[in-house]
Amino acid sequence: MKFSGQIKKMISKHLTPISYDIPIGNDLIPVSTFLDKMIAINFLNEINCIECEREIKKTFAQGYCYPCFINSPRTSECILKPELCRAHEGESRDMEWSKKHCLKEHFVYLSLTAGAKIGVTRATQIPTRWIDQGAVQALKFAKTSNRYEAGAIEVQMKNHISDRTAWQRMLKNEIDDSINLMKLKNELINVIDDEYKQFILKNESVVDFEYPHINFPDKVKSLDLLKVNRIKARLIAIKGQYLLFDDNTVLNIRKHTGFKISLEVN
Ligand SMILES: [Zn+2]
Incomplete structure (x- = not known):
């Protein structure tokens, strides 16, 4: 074929x-x-x-020409850095697009790729986002009403947990099996500022992925x-x-x- x-x-x-x-x-x-x-x-x-x-x-940001990379809402700064999103203040490359993508429910999650990481994704991107990064486990951590709030939580956690995937170790399937996402979640709840505690999810369970x-x-x-x-x-x-x-x-x-x-x- x-x-x-x-x-x-x-x-x-x-x-x-x-x-x-x-x-x-x-x-x-x-x-x-x-x-x-x-x-x-x-x-x-x-x-x-x-x-x-x-x-x-050649492409920019996985599939775009340079002008689209600079102008398209799909390649906005806030795609990689959600904390920079300003759509909640009415500011973006394309507010109609942002209403559908940034001003929607988002999750902050913990995932296990090789080590543990934290990340942000729009609710409708679950579980796709987790599979795209090669996670073997994932757990929802917090739910917010827009991209900016989720980004602010993620930034607060960055001193305690990575936001990167070690892609070579992920592909070699070198998983740190000492990591318990549920335990990690409870540790992170203890370091988060009070103003964000309202967003933390209870009763979530760990989701498993087999490739x-x-x-x-x-x-x-x-x-x-x-x-x-x-x-x-x-x-x-x-x-x-x-x-x-x-x-x-x-x-x-x-x-x-x-x-x-x-x-x-x-
Ligand atoms: Zn183009």
Whole structure:
């Protein structure tokens, strides 16, 4: 079977194990059913911005041309730094967009990727956000009515817990199993300022994720389709937004959003 077209980030379903589809052109390719098979991916030397569709040589913020990166509400500063969101004060690149995305219910969560981390996401992005980062466990910590409040809580916790994913350890499945998210949540409640205590959730339970895999690699080498035009290897796992191959190479599909490729599986 051979598919070709522009790719977008993988779409996941929270099954056991998680199922993944890659959007290629107008098709949804059930890539998690290709486990243990040889896959050939060719970059067809064409990239288009996922917002305005102009042809570009490289992407910014995973799929955008430079003007869209600077102007689109989807690449606002507050996407990476929720504490910088000003939509609650009526200020943003596009208030209509912000009403639907920033001024909605958000969660602050704890997740276990390799170590524990804290993060912020819009309510409708759960559990997608957790699967995209390759979390094996996640726990809702607080619920807020907008993005800014969630960001303020996250910032307050940054001295106590990381906000980053150690992606190489995540892909090698090197999980710190001494971490207990429920216990961590209780510790963090003790350090949070009183003004934020009203947002803390009670009665939440830890959610588990299992990723499709045969095994996980001992070391990982990330592939860049601008440098390596062709990949041919056996698929051994899918985790986060990565395809993992039997030669220790990994491909971050999300990073290549907007690239035109062909994918062949035998
Ligand atoms: Zn564009």
